[in-house]
Amino acid sequence: MMHCGKRHICAVVACLLIFASILICSRKGTQLQNIITRKIFPQARTVSPESQLCRGKPAQNVITPLKDNRTFIIAPYFDDRESKVTRVIGIVHHEDVKELYCWFCCQPQGKIHVSKSQIEVHSDRFGFPYGAADIVCLEPQNCDPTHVSVHWSPHGNIDQLPRFEIKNRKAETFSVDFTVCISAMFGNYNNVLQFIQSMEMYKILGVQKVVVYKNSCSQLMEKVLKFYVEEGTVEIIPWPINSHLKVSSKWHFSMDPKDIGYYGQITALNDCVYRNMQRSKFVVLNDADEIILPLKHPDWKTMMSSLQEQNPGTGIFLFENHIFPETVSTHMFNISSWNTVPGINILQHVHREPDRKEVFNPRKMIIDPRKVIQTSVHSVLRGYGKSVSVPVDVALIYHCRVPLQGNLPRESLIRDTTLWRYNSSLIMNVNKVLHQTVLEAQQ
Incomplete structure (x- = not known):
């Protein structure tokens, strides 16, 4: 009886796997594959894309104003030439903008880490109140940030902030x-x-x-x-x-x-x-x-x-x-x-x-x-x-x-x-x- 029970379980599992294979090949294969995989192997989880894990509103434009209307974000870039930092190219009012914080989205968990930035207004401002600026944030340890938000406070609702993908994260060969x-x-x-x-x-x-x-x-x-x-x-x-x-x-x-x-x-x-x-x-x-x-x-x-x-x-x-x-x-x-x-x-x-x-x-x-x-x-x-x-x-x-x-x-x-x-x-x-x-x- 014991031997027969094992054979019965094996047969059931084999049938389920065959059924799963047939469904996976159907028009809705990808969606059904995820459902079946979770039912047969409960430990398996479909990994969400990084952009889904990172909260905040994806930035839509090349120039993104923050709500203070004194800071404008162009794009963040990974820079590890001296230490691992995210260098955000932006425009700021040279007097009014005193503090900015980087809200990093750490992978693979999608956790948020906040760190204070160093605001470097470029010296060639030629007297204008607004000038080019680097908003530089040291990246947190044990974090591989893919996205960052910039805010004037370490506190707030990340879901209300624009989210930027950090460029130059992966090394490339010259094209x-x-x-x-x-x-x-x-x-x-x-x-x-x-x-x-x-x-x-x-x-x-x-x-x-x-x-x-x-x-x-x-x-x-x-x-x-x-x-x-x-x-x-x-x-x-x-x-x-x-x-x-x-x-x-x-x-x-x-x-x-x-x-x-x-x-x-x-x-x-x-x-x-x-x-x-x-x-x-x-x-x-x-x-x-x-x-x-x-x-x-x-x-x-x-x-x-x-x-x-x-x-x-x-x-x-x-x-x-x-x-x-x-x-x-x-x-x-x-x-x-x-x-x-x-x-x-x-x-x-x-x-x-x-x-x-x-x-x-x-x-x-x-x-x-x-x-x-x-x-x-x-x-x-x-x-x-x-x-x-x-x-x-x-x-x-x-x-x-x-x-x-x-x-x-x-x-x-x-x-x-x-x-x-x-x-x-x-x-x-x-x-x-x-x-x-x-x-x-x-x-």
């Missing part, structure tokens, strides 16, 4: 060599031809990714951006900062006293550095009307290999800005199909302003993002290793814009046709893009 960060596109930007020319020059020079922090642009520019997004070159970060703060289009408070300068450019640049820290070997910080032109090398890869070899341990390379005034042009490369496209044809502007000894020539940068802690527009504020100013006979920034020395006669300008070395490839590539975007829309 690209060069990423260009452009911040911010604003003022209903419509310099379409120059933007396309810059994009195609970046690609010729070795860029695989361009990140654009977009505030506003024309409908035609939207079409061009859509083309580059679908191509896989451009990543758009929506940047509606004027929905939250009174923004200045000037760099200093004395020139236009608003809440924050130049559409929060510095905050966007810092976010771009951390966003690309693990996926790009180099990050290039310049504007859409600027191109770093190598004079001794055919592209950025060979240029940077040479510069790194000559300057071991250097992670910040600064390039001199040179103005090529849009008011001075040549009759060369007057391409008729381009004349209907809004914007500047850079191939027609090859005269640059001479240096002024009494005026500092600002620089833009190619950086190793892993060696940068905080950056400004023309220099790195905090970083590791050395900075090097690249000589103008190695490379310079081609910056085609309104003149800074508008009263200079043409003969005082320096004719510099370095850009023309790339003219055949540039013209061909620009034409391809125009025919698929702007010229197609005009037909």
Whole structure:
């Protein structure tokens, strides 16, 4: 009887397992599998996704205001270069924000751990009341936080707080060599031809990714951006900062006293550095009307290999800005199909302003993002290793814009046709893009 009872139990279990297998293969397989597994093996539990374990409201936008309306969160990033911290890139009022706390969601239990942050307002605030800030929290021991909330108090209801996923938690291999960060596109930007020319020059020079922090642009520019997004070159970060703060289009408070300068450019640049820290070997910080032109090398890869070899341990390379005034042009490369496209044809502007000894020539940068802690527009504020100013006979920034020395006669300008070395490839590539975007829309 005892032996027969065991056989009976085995048969029942076998039948249940067969029945379970049949149900699992049905249309509702996944759902039924969980139910059956729990019934046959009561110890088994379906693991909830991490986002379900972490409480709080998932942040929906790139710029998230806290309820104090003095703090704006962009994104948190894991940073273990000195100690295990979560570095939250944000914007704060430099006087009014005194205390902030990180509410960590620890895995695998989803428990909440609260720790006080260190608020580091970046030194380059240029007199504006709001500035870029790092909200830095030491991560708790025996905790592998996947998400964090930020609050001005260690007490409160976590379910009412916005929840952010902590980026850069997992190490990645570089997917690209060069990423260009452009911040911010604003003022209903419509310099379409120059933007396309810059994009195609970046690609010729070795860029695989361009990140654009977009505030506003024309409908035609939207079409061009859509083309580059679908191509896989451009990543758009929506940047509606004027929905939250009174923004200045000037760099200093004395020139236009608003809440924050130049559409929060510095905050966007810092976010771009951390966003690309693990996926790009180099990050290039310049504007859409600027191109770093190598004079001794055919592209950025060979240029940077040479510069790194000559300057071991250097992670910040600064390039001199040179103005090529849009008011001075040549009759060369007057391409008729381009004349209907809004914007500047850079191939027609090859005269640059001479240096002024009494005026500092600002620089833009190619950086190793892993060696940068905080950056400004023309220099790195905090970083590791050395900075090097690249000589103008190695490379310079081609910056085609309104003149800074508008009263200079043409003969005082320096004719510099370095850009023309790339003219055949540039013209061909620009034409391809125009025919698929702007010229197609005009037909």
